[in-house]
Amino acid sequence: MAGEEQGDKKQGFKLMGILxxxxxxxxxxxxxxxxxxxxxxxxxxxxxxxxxKRSFDVGFAGFFLTTLGSWCYCRYNNAxxxxxxRVIQEGIKNKVMYEGTSIDPTxxxxxxxxxx
Numbered sequence: 486m487a488g489e490e491q492g493d494k495k496q497g498f499k500l501m502g503i504l505x506x507x508x509x510x511x512x513x514x515x516x517x518x519x520x521x522x523x524x525x526x527x528x529x530x531x532x533x534x535x536x537x538k539r540s541f542d543v544g545f546a547g548f549f550l551t552t553l554g555s556w557c558y559c560r561y562n563n564a565x566x567x568x569x570x571r572v573i574q575e576g577i578k579n580k581v582m583y584e585g586t587s588i589d590p591t592x593x594x595x596x597x598x599x600x601x
Contacts, residue, residue: 526548
């Protein structure tokens with residue numbers, strides 16, 4: 486029975502034994518973008534200069550910068566999405582609570598034509 490329970494659990498891929506790629510938001514996409522960025526940066530630098538060691542260094546820097554930039558961009562977008570969801574949920578809750586009452590913000594007050 487214990488062996489079956491362990492088989493049912495999904496174990497994510499751990500990077501250097503620390504970062505669980507599968508369960509960390511934006512990590513997988515950031516690493517894939519970083520790999521592509523390093524390949525492009527290193528290859529372009531090699532084609533331009535034919536210097537192998539410097540091209541490797543440029544590729545490594547491209548990996549680092551692309552991964553970091555992609556991760557920050559993704560986390561920022563996720564945070565903004567959560568804020569928008571919270572605002573929408575609050576608005577729906579207020580609509581349900583105030584619907585049909587005198588303090589309903591969508592309800593327009595009736596204006597008397599005699600006083601105008």
